Amino acid sequence: MKIRASRVQNTPLVTPRQSQPIVPPWTRGDYRGVTTMETSAHLPLTPSLFKEEGHLRSNQTYGRCNSRQIARRASHLLALLLFLASPSSAQQIYDMLLKNGHVIDPKNQRNGRYDIAVIGNKIIRVGENLPSSKAKLVVDLSQYYVTPGLIDIHTHFDEQGAQLNLNPDHNALQSGVTTAVDAGSSGWKNFEQFQKQVINESRTRLLAFLNIVGAGMYGEKVENDVQEMDVDAAARMVKKYPQTIVGIKTAHFQPATWEAVDRAVKAAELSNSVVMVDFHPKPGRGYSELILKYMRPGDIHTHFYGRLTPQLDAQKKVQPYMLEARKRGVLFDVGHGSGSFWFRIAVPAIEQGFLPDTISTDIHKDSIMLPRANMITTMSKFLNIGMTLEQVIERSTINPAKAIRRPELGNLSEGGVADIAVLELQKGQFAFLDSGHGKLIGDKRLRCVLTVRNGKVVWDTEGLSLTEWSNAGPYSNFK
Amino acid sequence: MRINSIGVLVRRRSTRRIAFTLPFMILMTRLAVAQSYDILLQGGHVIDPANGIDRVMDIAISGDRITRVAPGLPAEQAKKVLNVKGLYVTPGLIDLHAHVYGYSGSVFPDDTALLAGTTTVVDAGGAGWRSFDDFKKKIIDVSKTRVLVFLNIVGRGMLGSEVEDNVEDMDSAKTAAKIKENPNQIVGIKVAHFGLPGWTALERAVEAGRLSNTPVIVDDKIFTNSGRTSREKLLRVMRPGDLHTHVYNDRQLEVVDRFTGKVQPYMFEARKRGVLFDLGHGGGSFLWPVAVRAMKQGFLPDTISTDLHSSSIMIPQSDMANCISKLMNLDMKLQDAVARSTVNPARAIKRFPELGTLGEGKVADIAVFDLKTGVFAFKDAWSKKLLGTQKLECVATIRNGRLVADLNGLGFPRWNTAGEYEVIP
Numbered sequence: 036m037k038i039r040a041s042r043v044q045n046t047p048l049v050t051p052r053q054s055q056p057i058v059p060p061w062t063r064g065d066y067r068g069v070t071t072m073e074t075s076a077h078l079p080l081t082p083s084l085f086k087e088e089g090h091l092r093s094n095q096t097y098g099r100c101n102s103r104q105i106a107r108r109a110s111h112l113l114a115l116l117l118f119l120a121s122p123s124s125a126q127q128i129y130d131m132l133l134k135n136g137h138v139i140d141p142k143n144q145r146n147g148r149y150d151i152a153v154i155g156n157k158i159i160r161v162g163e164n165l166p167s168s169k170a171k172l173v174v175d176l177s178q179y180y181v182t183p184g185l186i187d188i189h190t191h192f193d194e195q196g197a198q199l200n201l202n203p204d205h206n207a208l209q210s211g212v213t214t215a216v217d218a219g220s221s222g223w224k225n226f227e228q229f230q231k232q233v234i235n236e237s238r239t240r241l242l243a244f245l246n247i248v249g250a251g252m253y254g255e256k257v258e259n260d261v262q263e264m265d266v267d268a269a270a271r272m273v274k275k276y277p278q279t280i281v282g283i284k285t286a287h288f289q290p291a292t293w294e295a296v297d298r299a300v301k302a303a304e305l306s307n308s309v310v311m312v313d314f315h316p317k318p319g320r321g322y323s324e325l326i327l328k329y330m331r332p333g334d335i336h337t338h339f340y341g342r343l344t345p346q347l348d349a350q351k352k353v354q355p356y357m358l359e360a361r362k363r364g365v366l367f368d369v370g371h372g373s374g375s376f377w378f379r380i381a382v383p384a385i386e387q388g389f390l391p392d393t394i395s396t397d398i399h400k401d402s403i404m405l406p407r408a409n410m411i412t413t414m415s416k417f418l419n420i421g422m423t424l425e426q427v428i429e430r431s432t433i434n435p436a437k438a439i440r441r442p443e444l445g446n447l448s449e450g451g452v453a454d455i456a457v458l459e460l461q462k463g464q465f466a467f468l469d470s471g472h473g474k475l476i477g478d479k480r481l482r483c484v485l486t487v488r489n490g491k492v493v494w495d496t497e498g499l500s501l502t503e504w505s506n507a508g509p510y511s512n513f514k
Numbered sequence: 515m516r517i518n519s520i521g522v523l524v525r526r527r528s529t530r531r532i533a534f535t536l537p538f539m540i541l542m543t544r545l546a547v548a549q550s551y552d553i554l555l556q557g558g559h560v561i562d563p564a565n566g567i568d569r570v571m572d573i574a575i576s577g578d579r580i581t582r583v584a585p586g587l588p589a590e591q592a593k594k595v596l597n598v599k600g601l602y603v604t605p606g607l608i609d610l611h612a613h614v615y616g617y618s619g620s621v622f623p624d625d626t627a628l629l630a631g632t633t634t635v636v637d638a639g640g641a642g643w644r645s646f647d648d649f650k651k652k653i654i655d656v657s658k659t660r661v662l663v664f665l666n667i668v669g670r671g672m673l674g675s676e677v678e679d680n681v682e683d684m685d686s687a688k689t690a691a692k693i694k695e696n697p698n699q700i701v702g703i704k705v706a707h708f709g710l711p712g713w714t715a716l717e718r719a720v721e722a723g724r725l726s727n728t729p730v731i732v733d734d735k736i737f738t739n740s741g742r743t744s745r746e747k748l749l750r751v752m753r754p755g756d757l758h759t760h761v762y763n764d765r766q767l768e769v770v771d772r773f774t775g776k777v778q779p780y781m782f783e784a785r786k787r788g789v790l791f792d793l794g795h796g797g798g799s800f801l802w803p804v805a806v807r808a809m810k811q812g813f814l815p816d817t818i819s820t821d822l823h824s825s826s827i828m829i830p831q832s833d834m835a836n837c838i839s840k841l842m843n844l845d846m847k848l849q850d851a852v853a854r855s856t857v858n859p860a861r862a863i864k865r866f867p868e869l870g871t872l873g874e875g876k877v878a879d880i881a882v883f884d885l886k887t888g889v890f891a892f893k894d895a896w897s898k899k900l901l902g903t904q905k906l907e908c909v910a911t912i913r914n915g916r917l918v919a920d921l922n923g924l925g926f927p928r929w930n931t932a933g934e935y936e937v938i939p
Contacts, residue, residue: 202622208828377929379934382930404918404919467923469929471929472935472937473926474926474927475929494828494830501898501899504802
């Protein structure tokens, strides 16, 4: 008896470190408590059913290492030694290797089959035949296109704000969008609330154009009130959050004066940022003046395929002032929305070579329904009007990155953040509706199958990064 | 209530009721011939389990009502014709377990439900009797989706464990009173996430259900030494007609014996008693090892629902069409799955025959689906995949007689032949 007691003291049943992950089975679920530890270990368990790892291990940790454990540890040690001794040990272990996809990366002028290696939240290498043996997770993308995470510069994701706004993650990441810019849902008065409630909480990188209206998009009355447009306060807010606010938005202004545009431009000058303009022409406040005089090079006119602005003449020819404004450096953004994308304007303009500088959605609760103004569908529409895939990708990645002055985004450079979209180009017959619900029948459609944001797979419709359940071994709830 | 061969919950007296209503139905169809239709769904394979329809038929809609269901209806009488040949037409799906208010992960119903063919969602306990009015004003009254409500037995609703474990705020009488005040929206009571020992939360919910004559839907927490067992819960505490959601979870109910892999006998006993079992996929409650074993042994969910919220929506996509697809790849027939997503939930919340059927004269809530074949991956709540061969995709949704989702542009003219169109309704 004495000898036994001393042995117990020397080898404690449960060491503090081991005791941490143990979940005794009787505390889990409505375990009915008939089996003790010993008997449960001998029962013919159904191997992959219900057992979190802690449950299985609990049998082993109550006592000294059994022979299987010792063998396993030895084999781990052996593997480590072999690895250290191998000549390639200088190479890093990739967290994820995106294998064999057709990479389109306009910034780095890549257009072909490459592998992309990710460690942590960074792209470490882009090259051919990177070794699969060095990767913890290999995803075969040989059937897909791989592009930089898409950038949608006209969204309404201030979910807690105005009624029409949507949730960023549900609507961006599914489309391959890893960076979304909210276009003026909030102004200097409520931006910080937006940041706290939504921006800081979302997995999507959410940036913002600050509305020149202090209260943001809170209805006609506020948005038409010049007194609400405080240039200094807006500029101060932009300068306070240079990481998040990329510029100033002016929108929905009805009075026939230049006040809203003027103030937005002034605030942008003071804060060294860009202006995005949503414009309703009025007598004495014409569109050509806006793009030739009031907007600065680098400023963005959104909704430019909309019906409000006269971009085509009666013969459907692109107006000369459009070309002149483009030469000046004014940027033209799609901003699809529920009223601003019409095939009868976009098709002739594109046929004449007047392509958008940036493709964006103006996604909100209405535009998402019949027109399906999400990023991937909007891009598909342009593909079917006749733009090439490369042109579409360029206008959804590097161009918007440049427009919002974030050159570090919208590319797949080594060392850059791992924001990546994997797209399928489907062939068949597909229909697309514009803002007026007119239909275009096309033969191509893009679909986002996988999205990587900040190095993590956040969307994976085809289960490309997952194991099959029947091969998954002990099922664990701990991801 | 019992379940017939394709899983439809049926009441025994239904034949007598049909005999009674038949003359009126004939009269109505006669009247309808003279009318012109707003929308005609032409040539689709109609599945309407409540009326035993499973074949190619046309459906005519006038205003917000279904006016005729018959083969070969005249297209020239319709303002808008959708050619749905090769597609399936079903009653708008009813998602019995959704989160659209209160709960931190709740989603907006329209973009998540209507685009998946769901026309009615039942919010499962986001609001309690204290917060229901706010819910009604902010969500129910502004969404296109029909939003019904299981009222949380907790007065403040689903606001985290501190609030949800507070027994003081579980007032059966006040909950029942709120239900009686709002019979059009509130269909029952939710009890969820109760983490303390004992039956207090469930018993108060059941008491509120008794006072208001509505069912209770149970979502039990992973509990630790609480003294609650599945057997007692299902056979003693819950009433016939009450629902247990998350049926293919392993921590709320012990559905499958964890040592033998067999469905527990008390599950069948509870089903015989009339307790209903709801899918409630969610972010933690659809597990392949449980679902595969339970379905093989014939234990299917009475109702299919999503428990859709901000994390489960990123499990692509775990909406109604996805949940149905998953069950179909575990050998459930489409007709059966439709029954469990339309007539069954409608009966469970006592909204049948007003909802969940394509009967003439009923509200025009209709979904159109494409059943695709190929190889598709489906992910469960624990991030493991099953490769399947069938996938149901929503193509169009009609809610209250209006075409609200149309992913193939079936209901609209081509842009280059439509002239200088304004927004086409």
